[in-house]
Amino acid sequence: MSVTPTTRSSSPFSYRVVFEKRLKEPAGFISFIITLFAIFIALVISGIVIELAGGDALKSFAHILKASFGSLGVFSDTLVKATPLILVGLACSVAFRARLWNIGAEGQFYLGAFGASAVVLTPLLPADTSPWIFITVMMAAGILMGAVWGFIPGFLKAKYNVNEIITTLMMNYIAVAWNNFFIYAIWSESGFQMSRVFPKTAWLPRLADYSKTVPAFRGLTTHLGLLFGILASILVWFILYRSRWGYEIRLIGDNPKAAQYAGLNITRNTILVMMFSGALAGLAGMSEITGVVHRLQGAISPGYGFTGIIVAWLAKLNPFAVILVSVLFGALILAGREIQPSGIPKMIQGIILVCLIASDFFLRYQIRIVRRV
Amino acid sequence: MDFITILQAGVASGTVLLFATIGEIFAERSGVMNLGVEGMMLIGAMSAFSTAVKTGNPWLGLLVAMIAAGLISQIHAFITITLQADQVVSGLALGFLATGVSLVLGEGLSKAGTISLLPKFSIPILSQIPILGAIFFDHHSVLVYIGYLLIPACWYFINYTRPGLNLRAVGEYPAAADTLGINVYWQRYLYVFVGGVLAGLAGATISLAVAPGWFSEMTTAGQGWIAVGLVIFAQWDPFRAAFGSYIFGALRRLILDIQGPMLLFGMKNPFYYNPYWGFFLQMLPYAFTIIVLVIGSREAIRKRIGAPAALGIPYIRGERGL
Secondary structure, eight states: OOOOOOGGGGSTTOEEEEEEEOSSOOOHHHHHHHHHHHHHHHHHHHHHHHHHTTOOHHHHHHHHHHHHHSSHHHHHHHHHHHHHHHHHHHHHHHHHHTTOOOOOHHHHHHHHHHHHHHHHHTTSSOTTSOHHHHHHHHHHHHHHHHHHHHHHHHHHHHHHOOOHHHHHHHHHHHHHHHHHHIIIIISOSTTSSBOOOOOGGGSOOBGGGGTTTOGGGTTOOOBTHHHHHHHHHHHHHHHHHHSHHHHHHHHHHHOHHHHHHTTOOHHHHHHHHHHHHHHHHHHHHHHHIIIIIOSOBSOOOSSHHHHHHHHHHHTTTOHHHHHHHHHHHHHHHHHHTTSSSTTHHHHHHHHHHHHHHHHTHHHHEEEEEEEOO | OOHHHHHHHHHHHHHHHHHHHHHHHHHHHTTOOOTTHHHHHHHHHHHHHHHHHHHSOHHHHHHHHHHHHHHHHHHHHIIIIISOOOHHHHHHHHHHHHHHHHHHHTTTGGGSOOOOOOOEEOOTTGGGSTTHHHHHSSSEEHHHHHHHHHHHHHHHHHHHSHHHHHHHHHHHOHHHHHHTTOOHHHHHHHHHHHHHHHHHHHHHHIIIIISOSOOGGGGTTTHHHHHHHHHHHTTTOHHHHHHHHHHHHHHHHHHHHTTSOSEETTEEOHHHHOGGGHHHHHHHHHHHHHHHHHHHHHHHHHHTOOSOTTTTOOOOTTOSOO
16 A cells, blocks of 8 residues: 655654553552542642632642641541541452442441441440440441341342442432431430430540550540551451452452353352441441440441542552552541532542543553654 | 322422433443433532522523533543543542532522422313323423423434434444444443433423422432433333333322321321331332342343443454454
8 A cells, every 4th residue: 555655744743642552551650650640630620620619729728738637636537537438448449359339338337337336225235344345246236237238239239130339329328217217216315316325335445545654645536446447458458369269359350251160159259249348338337436426326427438439449449558548538538527618528539539530541551652654 | 198199299200310311321322331320410400500590590500401411421421432441430430520519519509599490381181181181291390291202202213213223233232333334432422421411401300390409419319320220120211211210200209298197098197107217218219229120130131131232341443342
């Protein structure tokens, strides 16, 4: 085929940008840089929207930094917000790793809180039980209720191929109504829409509780739940990357057909992964209710379950990265409470996720500048 | 408690779901699943209400809502069609983004006052039909009638027109459609846009007609997600979508109204005497969505019908696969 040389090749625009499919996965640091760049772009866009809505973008960002990392006290509060995010982020990571879209961490969180509260409020245990027994039983109850809430969509997905995205989401609404019923009708304290305060024996210990021995801990609200989160990260990492079950999860996630031909039981794994995911989210609810709120009430979550999805994605489903990302989003949630208009933290989260997904393109493609021929 | 009134209100409420569901049917028929329906509806509801408050013209609000939601849907289109990202995560991201934006821009809108609503009227002869006339053709908002016209129109468009055939081809076998000269990318952008426009219309239907006002996230209260579920139940067919939408609309109204009267069928109304049981009623639409999904999925397995074959798969020219 004869191609007549065009005059374009001699013009100053004789280079062009092409996107080529990467043949192998990019190195870790490239992926890290792309992610950082995506967050930077997201913050720029958020700033523009804040300015358009009549706010002061730089002031808002400075406020977020100062109100979440400014001193040991506020950093401790940031960790408190990060605690449920770690657990919920892990819940989403496990499910997403198996390509199960568990969008119901919010509902599992509420049910976990319900389960833990039921131990105190039914009451299953008397108020003067030893804290260690109390906390253990409450953990078990929270985990159990979360797992039950994960089991239902998992079962429906495995047996009837029902889209788990919608079932888990619908169960969020059901969980909130379920909790509300108990808050309003059964455990309402003198007509208020909240239960009575839990006895101190059912509170997770905080750093501040040890301020007598370590004076530096005075006023620090970080509670034992953070340790649950860190231990859970190690557990999830171990399960996913060092156990047979984790291998099965990852295989099903990467290539369900191959997994089936290899004889893996997909039905059972689907149900188990959803239950495990629900259990982690339920533990988050238990940790929040016993570590922070100390009573069952309506607004126990500013959308932790949904933020967990973003945390998991930003952490690229890596259990240890989940911890780091959770701290950042904990800061956003903590500082975002005082920012007006109140929708800004939610909007920033949305913009970050959008930019992040868009940036994945550069993990699959590389840019090259080539000479026109 | 008058059942005719409830069903009548149910039809109006179902119109919201109808628009959103049909919009999502268009997007999914072209092979793009958009889980951001809830967010796009919020954008629609917010921009419709805010325009109507500022200009006093609800028609303008309707137009702005459709354009705004259509435009924001293009973010999802760009990410999934051009950048070939995962449609589930991108749809969720769009949902978060659109929800956040509508909350930021809708700040203070809940106290903005009242607006003039879209006109309501009765259809002259049809409204005289006993029972059905009162339910479907008596004193409804103009949007409800637009909904009636939209159902057969979309059904005809999808199944019996050339562009409809192209739409289905792009969703079932994009590579084949491409070889026939159909621009797969352009088609998908277009129908994601159509889905966004209809989701915006659904949102505007809430804030301008069914439940006027802006109640931040509670304006839609998960109806966008129910719509996504209804698409599966509807098996991507507008008539089944209409059936599901109106049933769900009636259910929503019934739940609101059943707690009112002291007597129900001549018996003591348990929901009147135990108002907290209302929380279980509130669960019903969501529980029902799950049940409907189970029914839809089992039927799909039995009849061997299913989603558009290329649903969720990005089309990359020159690559193997669908």
